[in-house]
Amino acid sequence: MTLEQLRIFIAVAEREHMTDAARALNLTQSATSAAIAALEERHDVRLFDRVGRGIALTALGRDFLPEARAVVARAEDAVAFLAASAGLQRGQVRLVASQTVANYWLPPLMQGFHEVYPGIELHLKIMNTHDAGQAITEGAADLGFVEDEVSSPAFTLLPAAEDQLVVVSATPVTDLAAAKWVMRERGSGTRAVLEQALDRVGIVPDVRMELPSNEAVRAAVIAGSGVSALSRLVVKVPLAAGQLVEIDVPIPPRRFYALRPDQRHVSRAAQAFLDYVLK
Amino acid sequence: MTLEQLRIFIAVAEREHMTDAARALNLTQSATSAAIAALEERHDVRLFDRVGRGIALTALGRDFLPEARAVVARAEDAVAFLAASAGLQRGQVRLVASQTVANYWLPPLMQGFHEVYPGIELHLKIMNTHDAGQAITEGAADLGFVEDEVSSPAFTLLPAAEDQLVVVSATPVTDLAAAKWVMRERGSGTRAVLEQALDRVGIVPDVRMELPSNEAVRAAVIAGSGVSALSRLVVKVPLAAGQLVEIDVPIPPRRFYALRPDQRHVSRAAQAFLDYVLK
């Protein structure tokens, strides 16, 4: 039993006329006749009576018509499913990102993407840069977004948005060298960039507190525990609200990077997201 | 999209291994590879990642697997439907029969047939011999059963059971020539056979009542309206109960006949019923 045979059967059964059906199917009458004969012979049934110079459905043929229609309809659903995927009407993208990116940069982009492609599900997991690279390498995620340069033969690093760290404090600070510092944990991208910048201006920071998240650092700084540097994305609101003040320390801008697997295929949905994020 | 492609896809997806799947499908690896490639190219999607020296389902491939299974399952249902019909597990037979046959002879046979083939529906319509022949000719019925010989190029008359008419009365009758007769309507098989038999023994019947059914005639005779001749099948019970007495008049046995269409195909179910009825 072939889908093509079923389609031909349906066309012939609906018309009870081979030649008309053949015309409608863009087939020759002989091809149509052969297809029906093959269907009948293969399953050892008679679907049409050869009555006079025409044909007529047998009782079985009449009963089989809805069956045939159901099979073809189900197949067309499957085709539509694939077409929807190819047309980006559906799909899913598994994202991994490091903290700052995941919490402050990606969400509005994900929202914007979702408005353009409402059928594509986005799943985001937060992990550090190393684990994100691992996830891409293993195929556990489709795209990664990190705030450090990282290199591997398994993926390509694509520069994405620029980020600016700003030094903040609850109150104005005059002598930065004497300040107490609150910092992210060692190994975080934010910490690395900050230390590098302080080194360049000759400050050896007095680290009072080491906290594992941007939010914790921000809360500590607002509470007066010391000064720190955080992505502008993180402190935008408290700066505007006057809870924090910006201290002018020149920190070079850093980049966010997208991680795109080299070995594995990047699905159409993932590519669309990447294109959207990289503008 | 071909059912064969879907079957191959399912086999490969379940194993995530082309060569194994090819073995299981009794295909060569190249044929399997080509089928997957055709499916992917035709619908412009990627169902497998070529990872390392193996393959792995893409997210889409994973989502498509149940779709593919559903299509194949639906197709297998349709195949099973045809197989059931070919195996007489299902079907329907439209029967037409004249009164006596339909009311007294066929029912036990239909019951017996139904016990052997419980999946085959039997539909019986009562009509006179002429209309029954017409129904067969037009294809409105699959088989006919009548109590008169009737001829047409559209069907063949097959002798079935023998029937015996018996002359009955409520009370013993000595002078049959003087008796009052109750008869079926002109045109009925029973009436024709009876008149012929009476003619042979030189009796011109005094017809008092003409009734349109065996049951009406039987009731009239039991009520004492006169004598009549009815199929033994019709009077078996009242004879045994003593409501009627049998009067010895030699009436040649008559036959019931099956009508089988010549032009149209006789379905397997109809043929099975015919075989059953003709023993």
Next chain:
DNA sequence: CATTATGATCGATATTTTCGATTAATTGGC
């Protein structure tokens, strides 16, 4: 680094489908 396993590819072959033409049967018009 050699070996083994895997999927893709290629040319050749087999199979299937489709075509074009013909035939047989049947209908409908004259």
Next chain:
DNA sequence: GCCAATTAATCGAAAATATCGATCATAATG
């Protein structure tokens, strides 16, 4: 009642498709 038109089946040829066998490139394995 005969003839033209219509229809489905059939047959051989051609085309399209599927499959095979062999080979290649790649990547795990030891």
